Amino acid sequence: MRSMRIEDYITDEISLKLIKKAEEFARNFFEREGTHGFSHVKRVFNLCMHIGKAEGADLEVLALAAFLHDVARPLEDKGIVEDHAKEGAKIAYRFLTSLKYSKVDEVVHAIEAHRFSRPPDPRTLEAKILSDADKLDxxxxxxxxxxxxxxxxxxxxxxxxxxxxxxxxxxxxxxxxxxxxxxxxxxxxxxxxxxxxxxxxxxxxxx
Missing domain, CATH: 1.20.58.1910 (Methane Monooxygenase Hydroxylase; Chain G, domain 1)
Structure with missing residues (x-):
């Protein structure tokens, strides 16, 4: 499975611009690399796009969730927050609502449910794929x-x-x-x- 660019799967210009904005927003949360650095985020995105295409998922929702799913991980690693999935969902909600994105709830649920060891369980296909991609990495x-x-x-x-x-x-x-x-x-x-x-x-x- 080769490394994927956003353009390989998202062709709509409006969606592409939004996802790239989310990618850049997320990148700013990571001060250094490591087991949960931004390279992990990019691999999860890569896996999400591969699985999402095969499973018929909403790739726009999935791409946004993949790039934003670990934004609060550095905060958890520093002991600032207890659960990076829940805090990350809040950060994603504020970011996406500021852009007036129409499918905020779908993205937020996927982020909140991506951590297999804690609730909630993923309900949507996109949430299940994000959880799968995170585990596969x-x-x-x-x-x-x-x-x-x-x-x-x-x-x-x-x-x-x-x-x-x-x-x-x-x-x-x-x-x-x-x-x-x-x-x-x-x-x-x-x-x-x-x-x-x-x-x-x-x-x-x-x-």
Missing amino acids: AIGAIGVARVFMYSGEHGRDIEFSIKHFEEKILKLRYLMYTHTAKKLAEGRNKFVEEFIDRLVREIEGEL
């Missing part, structure tokens, strides 16, 4: 990279990382909502399983 090669980035950021060892894979990452494939995401998750999950198996064998002294 935690699986596969990129998921492996993110786990060890996170461990490095928090001073955790390899054994802790393996435990995290077993307790969370390897269970994400069962939490996908859409058919397209389920197929993607299977391949990504297989890579993680093979990687962890090799890692454990090397830790145990296999040459």
